[in-house]
Amino acid sequence: MKKLLAVSGGLDSMVLLHQFQDAPDVLVAHFNHGTRPSAKTDQEFVRHWAKHYQKPFFTATAHLGEHVSEERARAARYQFLHQVAAEQTAEIYTAHHADDLIETVIINFLRGTGWRGLAPFYNPQVHRPLLSYSKNDLRRYAAEHKIIYREDPTNNEEHYLRNRVRAEVSRLDPFLKTEVFGRAEDQLAIRHKIEQLLAELLQTDNFYQRAWFKNLEDTTALELLRAILAQNNISATRPQLHEFLSAIRTYAPGKQFNLPGGRLVRLHKDHFML
16 A cells, blocks of 8 residues: 655654655655745745655645634645545555644643543544654654754744643653653553444444433443444534434434434434434
8 A cells, every 4th residue: 555645844744754765655745735935835845855755746735824723724634635545545644743642632631622532643544653753752863864854933823722732742741741642542542442343333224223322321322323423424513412312312203303414313213214
């Protein structure tokens, strides 16, 4: 399987590119968000190094604007990466490292996350070979191998929550960072087992017994319901999941429930279908 490296031109992704310089079937992808004047220079910088390492180069340019949210920029970037990966029959590789994982856990915690927010970066379609490296590890690697990289000027702008969290994480005691990273890894392992179990349970023809949800305790029932909706490409908030669970447990046969996106589901006496 080909490896599609997501390369921004920054320290992390240039280390990733260097580590895969001699690997076969490696492709390089760069997404220009169009959020700052220097983005075009970054794009050409990555193009140059892809050519230097003799790797096929794929790029796209968006015009998201200077004040685009991190979430919207990420969504656009991954849409591009998944499109290229599908066209080239490749797997996506990113340069996320241990500090990124810790930052994301803290940000999710500050935003009042559920348990999945404490186990981020769970995506079997995306490989993260640098996840055991700290930021300092990557700096040492880059210095040792004389790797040239670009600095993103927005990394120092304090109005971005991630930048403020990153500054605090950089000052954490290394032993504490190791502890947090270890806990996040444990959560990822647990999440992997849960997602596998849910996938096995939901190998049905979209036919679901109402008794499942009446007999399970709330937390387990909500997890199962969330997985069922996700399997059917329906995204629901926590309150919407609670409302649907209540409907499954209490609605009379024949009554309908309105799901997000205008989807209607009819609740039969013993089951429902999506």
